[in-house]
Amino acid sequence: MIEDMKKDARQRMQKCVTALSQALIKLRTGRAHPSLLEQISLPYYGTPTPLSQVANIAVEDGRTLSVTPWEPQMIPEVEKAIQNSELGLNPVTAGKVVRVPLPDLTEERRKDLARLVKQEAEQGRVGVRNIRRDVMGDLKALLKDKAISEDDERRAEQDIQKITDQYVGEVDKVSEQKQQEIMDF
Numbered sequence: 001m002i003e004d005m006k007k008d009a010r011q012r013m014q015k016c017v018t019a020l021s022q023a024l025i026k027l028r029t030g031r032a033h034p035s036l037l038e039q040i041s042l043p044y045y046g047t048p049t050p051l052s053q054v055a056n057i058a059v060e061d062g063r064t065l066s067v068t069p070w071e072p073q074m075i076p077e078v079e080k081a082i083q084n085s086e087l088g089l090n091p092v093t094a095g096k097v098v099r100v101p102l103p104d105l106t107e108e109r110r111k112d113l114a115r116l117v118k119q120e121a122e123q124g125r126v127g128v129r130n131i132r133r134d135v136m137g138d139l140k141a142l143l144k145d146k147a148i149s150e151d152d153e154r155r156a157e158q159d160i161q162k163i164t165d166q167y168v169g170e171v172d173k174v175s176e177q178k179q180q181e182i183m184d185f
Contacts, residue, residue, distance in 0.1 A: 002148065002156045005135055009160060012131045013167035020124035020171055024178045027113055032059045032102055037067065042081035044074070051081065060099065067091070067098040105182075113182045121175035125168050132164040 025035045034057040041048045051057065055069040055078055069078050078098050082091045091100045105113070136157060143153045 001142070002139075002152065005138060005156070006159055006163065009131055009135045009163055010167075013128050013163065016124050016127040016131070017167060017170045017174065019127075020120060021174055023120050024117060024174065027116060027178065027182070032061070032063055032065050034059060034065065036087065036102075037065065037082065037085075037100070040081050040085045040087075042074075042077050044077075051078065054078070055098075063102050065100040065102070067100060068096065069098070072096055110182050114179045117175055117178045117182065121171055124171040124175075128164055128167045128171060132160055135160050 025033075026039060034052075037051050037057050040051045042051060042054065043049070044054050051067070054071070054074055055067045058066050058068070060066045067078055067082070069075055075093055075096070075098060079091045079093055082089055082098070082100060089100050089102065091098045093099075139148070139153050139156050139160075142148045143150065148156075
């Protein structure tokens with residue numbers, strides 16, 4: 001029973017770390033990466049559709065993405081969707097390909113992005129701690145119901161705290177890597 005609770009806590013904490021990683025991928029670091037355009041959607045036959053489902057997104061070089069729509073008549077829609085996104089990008093159409101050059105990041109923008117990374121990391125740490133709180137509450141309930149002994153509860157709390165510390169460390173590591181990536185490029 002306690003082992004199941006620990007296993008569940010590990011899985012849920014890992015999901016917090018994964019969610020943080022996914023959130024940080026969307027932050028622009030100055031390096032071209034197809035995931036920068038993943039959250040953009042555009043009308044496709046009247047239905048909002050993610051850009052990645054109507055076009056091929058590729059890295060042309062370190063500072064340019066190329067977007068090749070499956071259907072040539074979608075080029076103006078793709079271009080408009082990229083311009084209207086909050087990414088501050090100006091696409092250029094060249095025949096059947098939309099090129100998206102990424103401008104250099106200013107020092108001020110880098111600091112803003114680093115601050116945003118810290119905020120996202122703090123949300124990740126809070127998520128991990130909330131999971132710890134839930135599991136500790138479950139342990140207290142088991143103790144109250146006399147399903148486990150006080151010694152078992154104390155040992156389980158120490159184990160849960162170790163697991164929490166491990167995942168908070170992983171959140172910190174992911175955050176530091178992204179901050180380093182932002183400030184170095």
